[in-house]
Amino acid sequence: MDFLDRNINFKALLKFSNISSSTQQHLKHVYASFALCLLVASAGAYVNVVFRFLQSSFLTFAGSLGMMMWLMFTPHSRENEKKRLGILAGFAFFTGIGLGPALNLCLAIDPSIIPTAFLATAVIFTCFSLSALYAQRRTYLYLGGVLMSVLSLLFLSGLVNMFIGSTVLLKVHMYVGLLVMCGFVLFDTQLIIEKVENGDKDYVWHCVDLFLDFIAIFRKIMIILAMNEKEKKKERK
Known part of the structure; x- marks a missing residue:
């Protein structure tokens, strides 16, 4: 049973040999701010749903x-950090x-959609973030142009679908x-690393990029699950 007697060094999982120690410290600030954003955003969502605020x-x-x-227009400095x-x-x-x-749409269809979507988003975000952190530097930076092009096409298709109203196009x-x-x-995580290596230490603004990515993924997963659940209910009838 020697194959079961293995010492697993979990600390090694947190070592990123291709990232300098100063950049790793910066990333800790970024993800700490990101966690703060998630808590405050959850409070905002709760206030809106429960108290119908704004x-x-x-x-x-x-x-x-x-x-x-x-x-954006508040300079990054030690004096302005708390502000x-x-x-x-x-x-x-x-x-x-x-x-x-x-959130209200999901609550009306099936309240379990919300925790499921959040858990799925957390898993997806964590996996892709770790992939970017463990990968060789600049590996995913080439994705920037491709992603922006596809995003532009999605924007145009969304405008077209406002007039067509196609369910298939909405799903796609x-x-x-x-x-x-x-x-x-992937792209934003590695871009943050490159910015830090080039002297950009604005961890607050770097946090915004990742936070917006997380929210966008969460929103889309919620809508996809809500659409699928709605179709299931129609089929049962």
């Missing part, structure tokens, strides 16, 4: 855009509120969009 999608969008612009984290929390809160309509849009956002997790 039901207007325009006000929510304006709030998110305003916070993002404020963060920028507060702005980041505000952006996350409005983003969470913006999830309200999708959702599934392809999900794959694209998974690709962005």
Whole structure:
């Protein structure tokens, strides 16, 4: 039974030999800020769903855009660090509120969709993030042009489908969009590493990229599960 007697070094799983120690420290700040964003966004979503706060999608969008612009034009410095984290929390809160309509749709169809979608998003995001961190530097940076091109096509197809109303096209849009956002997790993670290696230490803004990727994946998985569950209910009838 010697094959069962193995010492597994779990600390080795957290060692990224291709990333410098200073960059690893920076990534810790990025993911700590990312965790803060998820908590605040969850609070925003809860407030919207339970208390019906800010039901207007325009006000929510304006709030998110305003916070993002404020963060963008607030210089990264040690003096502004707490202020920028507060702005980041505000952006996350409005983003969470913006999830309200999708959450309400899922609650009306099947409440179990929400935890399932969140768990699936967490697994997907973690797997793709680790793939980017363990891969050789710049491996996935080539994806940038491809992802932006596909994203542009998805935007155009979404506009066309507003007039056509095709369910098939909507499904294709959702599934392809999900794959694209998974690709962005790979791309953005390695892009952050390159920015840090080149002297960009703005971990707050780097967190925004990953947070938006996570939210986009979560939203798309929710909608896909809701559509599938709705079709199942129609077939039962």
